Amino acid sequence: MALIDRRTALAGVVALFGTGVFAPIARAAGAAQASKIPVISEGPPSVAVFTPAQRALMTALSDRVIPTTDTPGAIAAGVPAFLEKLLADWGSPDDRVPILDGLAAIEARSLKDYRVSAAQATPAQQDALLTLAMNDQLPKGATFFEAFRQLVITGYYTSEIGITQEREYLPVPGEYNGAFPYSKVNKVYSA
Template sequence: MIDRRTALAGVVTMFGAGLFAPIARAAGAAQASRVPVISDGPPSTAVFTPDQRALVTALSERIIPTTDTPGAIAAGVPMFIEKLLADWGVPDDRKPILAGLDAVEARSLKDYKVSAAKATPKQQDALLTLAMNGQIPGGKDFFEAMRQMVITGYYTSEIGITQEREYLPVPGEYNGAFPYSQVNKVYSA
C-alpha cells in the first residue's frame, strides 16, 4: 500500500520548480530518510488564529470540495496545512499565507459584509478567483501556495490515495482501445 511518505516524495514532480518551500523540505526528507515526514497529531505550534483556521478550512473545501468522493475537510487537509507550516515552514514561508488569509478576509468584509469563512460557497469561489488573478494584495503568491498545500494534503491522505484515486500495485494489461467514457478513476501505482 502506498503511504504518505511515498506520495509526498512524488509531489515534487507534480509541481516542479515552483514547489512551495515547506512541501519541498518535507518531500526532500521523505526521500532521504525512513522517519515519518509529517506525523499524525497536532502541529508543534499553532500557526493560525481560530478565525484563520476556520478560513483555511472553508477555502480548502472550495479547492477540493466533497463530490462523489470526500473533500478536503474529510481528508484532514486543514490540519495538514497547519502542521506543514508549523513543522516544515520557516517564518518567511508563513508570511504569504497569513497575509493572504488576512487579505481575503478584508476583501470579504468589504464586498460581502461577512467573514470569508462564513461567506457562501459562491462568494468564497469569487474570493479565491480574485486571489488567483492577483486582484487581492499578495493574492497570487497566497493562492498558489494554498492550492499546492491543499492538493498535496489531499492526495497524500488516505482518502485521496484510496478513494479519489484507485491504487493498483500492479496495473492491469494495456488496452489502447479502452473507451474514455469508461474511465472512472485515475490510477496510481
C-alpha cells in the same frame, strides 16, 4: 499487499509542481525521500500557525479548492490539519507570511464586499474571493493562491482518501489494453 504511504505519495506530488513547489512541501518531501521523518500527519503541529479565525477561514477555503463531490473533499481528508502541521514543522516563519497575508486580504475583502467574515461567506462568495486572489486582484493574492493551492492539493493527494478513494490504487495494474475506450475510464490510477 502494502498500500502506498504518505511519504511515498509526497514525493510523487512534488513532481507535479516542478521547480515552483512551495518551500515547506519541498523540504518535507526531501526529508521523506531520505526516510528521515515519520508520516507527516502524525502528532500535533510544533507551533500554532493560525488563530481560531484564520483556521476556520483556511478550512473553509480548503473545502472550496477540493470540495466534496462523489468523493470526499479536503475537510474529510484532513487537509486543514495537514496544512497547519506542514507549515508549523516544515515552514519557516517567512514561508508562513504569504499564507497569513493572503488569509488577511481575503478576510478584509469579504468584510468589505459581503459584510461577513470570509469563513461564514457562501461558497459562491468564497469562490469569488479565491478567484480574486488567483487573478492577483488582492494584495499579493497570486502568491498566496499558488502556495495555498499547492498545500491543499498536496494534503489531499497524500491522504488515505486521496490515494484510495479519489484515485484508484492498484499496486499491480491489470493487463495492457491500448484500445481501451477513454469513455470507460472511471478514475486515474496511482501506483
